[in-house]
Amino acid sequence: MKLVAITNCPTGIAHTYMAAEALEKAAEELGVSIKVETQGSIGVENELTPEDIREANAVIIASGVATDMSRFTDIPVVEWPVSKIIKEAKLAVEAAMKVERKAPAAGGQKTEHGGSAMENLGAHSSGILKHLFTGISYMIPLVAAGGLLIAVSFLWGLEPAEGSFGATLNMLGGAAISFMLPIMCAFIAYSIADRPGIAPGLALGYICANVIGAGFLGAIIAGLACGYFALLLKKVKLPRALEGISSVLFIPLLTILVVGLLMVYVLGGPISALMGWLTDALKNLSTTSSILLGIVMGLMTAFDMGGPCDKVAYTFAVGLLAEGITAPMAANMAAGMSPALGLALATVLFKKRFNPQEREAGKVAWALGACFITEGAIPFAAADPFRVIPATMLGSAVTGALSMLFGCTLAAPHGGIFAIAVPGAVGNVWLYLLAIIIGAVVTAVTVNFTKTIGKKKAAA
The missing domain is CATH 3.40.50.2300 (Response regulator)
Known part of the structure; x- marks a missing residue:
């Protein structure tokens, strides 16, 4: 076979x-x-x-x-x-x-x-999340490249002189970021309706970003609306002579018209108001509220390590980054590094708790964790989920909380520990590193404890 x-x-x-x-x-x-x-x-x-x-x-x-x-x-x-x-x-x-x-x-x-x-077997994947993650997967390179270029441009000052190399880098980074919402919206629609969804998604993503102020949430709703409406239109039977141009003319035309009018005259205002309220609320978080947000993001990030919960938390942080709110992105990335780094540390400090294959995986986990690849913890979690996952969740929750408490910020949505090498990308760098280190230590110590408890119960 x-x-x-x-x-x-x-x-x-x-x-x-x-x-x-x-x-x-x-x-x-x-x-x-x-x-x-x-x-x-x-x-x-x-x-x-x-x-x-x-x-x-x-x-x-x-x-x-x-x-x-x-x-x-x-x-x-x-x-x-x-x-x-x-x-x-x-x-x-x-x-x-x-x-x-x-x-x-x-x-x-x-x-x-x-x-x-x-x-x-209970393993069928869900639809809407899959469409959302498709849009995010095409958006991430733009956000990562654009964010890092803008961060590098700060070497020439927060507002580089016109015509300087820094201003050029800032312009290039801004150009990449400006396509973030249209691309995400387009590929959410593409995930649902295939190619006929791309053009409407691009147009409505642009509208959400630059016309009605609906932002990240609006682009998600518009992408889903474009995709499902275009999918509905694909099922309409047309004369054979018109079928060839349906996907390049009629479907994009009607989808842009109908969903565009819906967003501009019905949904755009409420979504824009909601985004404005959310932005203001997050900018004025109390210390307690910010710590709680960091804990929640840490728990979501470490719960499934690259799965739906992790991606929802990351999407939330990226959306806020687009609105100029950078603290949640710092907490998310720090919490995302903690699981792999913590387990890698555990394989060094508590070797007897891990088999030879896991100790080898620990060597790789150092690099993956440093690069903000939470999935570096998966080999450990897959082999022993009930002892490993609680430990990684606790470590990430501590990291996220400390990052918010310390007032750390992050202007780039990826890059892991290497983002600190970019001047201006990370705010409160040393406290940011301290939050990551403490979270990794908490993970390592906790997983040693949970594995010890597990062995004692097995022996009993």
Whole structure:
């Protein structure tokens, strides 16, 4: 038996490749041949050829974002959330082995999905979050590059002189940031309605950002509205002569018109007012409230380490960053570094609590944690979730709370510990580093405690 698979995740960094490795290992244990195509941040690797797909019995889609399924019209598809595939790879491979490949039905192609098997196993991915994460995955490079360019431009002063190199860097960074909401809105719509959703999403994202002041929340709502309305229009039967231009003319035209009028005359005002209230409230947080926000963001970040809760917290922080509120982004990134760094530290301080494979994973976790890749903690959490996850959540909550308490700020949405090398990117740098170190130590000490308790109970 031969299987093929695709793995991708919202950031295209850790989950994508860890999922591929898990699938390959599970297939080897079950005596199945598998080829895995990874769709990561550096592009497609190990791409599936038409021959690979033709010879395969089934395809496994381990995805956190929208995936082009047009290649798999004649092959059973088993879908699995990429956030779960690392722990459940064997289940996914077994589900793919059970489905049968059938010949295409007369008069058209037929697709068999592994949906029923997946639902029985309780691992079917959710829709709206997947669309949201697709938009975020295309937005992140713009935000990261633009934010860092603006931070570097501060070397020439907070307001670089016109015509200076600093002003040019600031302009380039600002240009990248200005496309953040239109791109996110466009690819949320694309995730729902495919290519006909892109043009309306771009137009409505621009409107939300620059005309009605609906901001990040407005762009999300507009993206979903564009996507679902365009999807509805795709189902309308047109004369054959008009079908060819439907996706490039009628669907974009009607979607921009209807959703645009809805946003401008109905939803735009309330959303803009809500965003204004939220911005003012966050700018005037009391010390207690800011600490509580840091704790919540830390808990969400460490709960599923790159999964939906983590991404929701990150999306919230990025949205505030676009409004000029930088403290939550600092808390989010610091809390996101804490799990992997804390577990890496634990493998050094408490070696006896970890097996040789985990100690090796700890060496990699140092680098992943420093780069703000929370998924570096996943190998530990997958092997021992009930002892590891509470420890990482406590460490991240402490980190997030301390970051907010210390008044740390962050102008760049990515970069990890290396963002401190950019002048002006991090406010209160030394306290920011202290918050990360304390959180990592708390994680390490706590995981040593939980593993000790676990062993004592097992011995009893």
